[in-house]
Amino acid sequence: MLKEGLKKRDILKILDKKLSKDYRYSSGHILGSMCTAAHEFGREIYCKYVNKNLGDPGLFPGTAELEDEIIREIGELYNGKEIIGSFTTGGSEANLIAVRIAKELRPDINEPEMVLPISAHMSFDKSAELLGIKLRKTQLKDNFQLDKEHFKSLINENTCLVVGIAGTTSLGLVDPIQEIGRMIENKDIFFHVDAAFGGFVLPFLKDLGYKIPEWDFHVDQVDSITADPHKMGLNVIPSGGIFLRNKNIIQKTGFEIPYLAGGNFKHLHIVGTRPGGPVISFWALMKYLGMNGFKKILNKCMENTRYLCEGIKEIEGIRLATEPVMNIVGITTESGESICELDEELRKLHWMLGKFEDFNLIRIVIMPHITTSHLSKFIKDLENVVKKLGL
Numbered sequence: 001m002l003k004e005g006l007k008k009r010d011i012l013k014i015l016d017k018k019l020s021k022d023y024r025y026s027s028g029h030i031l032g033s034m035c036t037a038a039h040e041f042g043r044e045i046y047c048k049y050v051n052k053n054l055g056d057p058g059l060f061p062g063t064a065e066l067e068d069e070i071i072r073e074i075g076e077l078y079n080g081k082e083i084i085g086s087f088t089t090g091g092s093e094a095n096l097i098a099v100r101i102a103k104e105l106r107p108d109i110n111e112p113e114m115v116l117p118i119s120a121h122m123s124f125d126k127s128a129e130l131l132g133i134k135l136r137k138t139q140l141k142d143n144f145q146l147d148k149e150h151f152k153s154l155i156n157e158n159t160c161l162v163v164g165i166a167g168t169t170s171l172g173l174v175d176p177i178q179e180i181g182r183m184i185e186n187k188d189i190f191f192h193v194d195a196a197f198g199g200f201v202l203p204f205l206k207d208l209g210y211k212i213p214e215w216d217f218h219v220d221q222v223d224s225i226t227a228d229p230h231k232m233g234l235n236v237i238p239s240g241g242i243f244l245r246n247k248n249i250i251q252k253t254g255f256e257i258p259y260l261a262g263g264n265f266k267h268l269h270i271v272g273t274r275p276g277g278p279v280i281s282f283w284a285l286m287k288y289l290g291m292n293g294f295k296k297i298l299n300k301c302m303e304n305t306r307y308l309c310e311g312i313k314e315i316e317g318i319r320l321a322t323e324p325v326m327n328i329v330g331i332t333t334e335s336g337e338s339i340c341e342l343d344e345e346l347r348k349l350h351w352m353l354g355k356f357e358d359f360n361l362i363r364i365v366i367m368p369h370i371t372t373s374h375l376s377k378f379i380k381d382l383e384n385v386v387k388k389l390g391l
């Protein structure tokens with residue numbers, strides 16, 4: 001550590017230099033991220049309220065009220081009534097909270113298990129390891145849809161949790177949530193839906209007239225949902241969310257910290273100190289954009305998704321892994337040859353995509369920072385690389 005501090009001006013210069021290595025959303029090169037540049041208004045609000053700490057809500061009751069209000073409002077967007085829950089650091093923490101609740105609710109099971117699709121996010125593997133739960137992974141069919149018979153066959157007397165995905169990480173597909181619900185009807189099994197990405201896509205797509213299967217609290221058996229404002233909610237990082245149907249869950253399964261300056265309260269979080277800024281910024285963003293604002297942004301992403309798909313269909317040697325349901329596009333090779341080299345070559349040209357080796361696909365998430373002009377350049381490069389590799 002320096003003995004004497006530097007001048008602010010000099011520090012800014014050093015930072016500018018060091019951070020010039022980072023990729024910028026505005027370059028269009030970030031094609032494989034589920035995050036994007038935070039909305040300008042949200043950023044402004046976040047900076048104003050950066051000191052709010054929801055780890056001690058008794059000291060910040062105004063912020064805590066805004067959180068309850070926004071959780072209820074988002075819960076209504078998911079067809080729930082008086083939904084409870086809270087903001088988290090992201091989808092991973094929200095999923096971990098859901099897995100823990102499911103385990104806590106079934107103390108009678110000695111060797112608890114969860115049944116989930118193989119397409120589920122890694123956060124479930126992490127949760128299973130941390131909580132000592134066995135993972136029972138369901139295979140997918142050739143078209144990447146869940147193999148329902150296999151899923152059902154894995155449910156047994158040790159199952160404390162079933163998981164469905166509404167917007168898979170790899171392809172943005174929606175699992176058959178209603179059918180999973182029917183599989184556990186009248187069974188004491190917790191049902192969690194991971195809509196970390198889809199949570200701020202599906203309600204708007206539905207309103208835009210897209211045919212969307214039921215995936216939320218409309219399905220009676222769904223107990224909880226993960227949905228992340230820092231993905232398609234365009235909010236600042238970190239902001240995920242866990243939404244719960246049963247009001248008594250916090251009392252039943254929450255932790256209590258005895259020493260807080262603001263007084264005791266029960267909570268489900270893994271973290272203690274917790275930023276209030278992202279809650280306030282998302283509250284403001286929802287008020288500012290409204291349903292129509294979010295729909296407009298998503299509509300543009302879907303237009304760009306179609307544009308990219310048309311481009312991919314014109315290139316011999318590669319194809320769409322599946323028709324996109326939302327603004328996520330998977331590319332695979334026509335011959336079944338590995339996509340690894342294609343990914344590597346595109347990376348050399350600074351196109352940063354997501355690679356899913358298990359499914360042999362590379363993934364593009366058409367976030368709001370990606371324009372038609374970025375995609376047009378990408379399609380040209382993609383075509384050249386495919387030719388060069390002789391795919």
Ligand SMILES: Cc1ncc(COP(=O)(O)O)c(C=O)c1O
Nearest residue numbers: 034090091092121169194196197
């Ligand atoms: C479906 C799904 N769930 C959970 C997560 C984890 O979210 P986070 O990175 O915010 O922890 C992701 C991240 O991509 C995701 O796609």
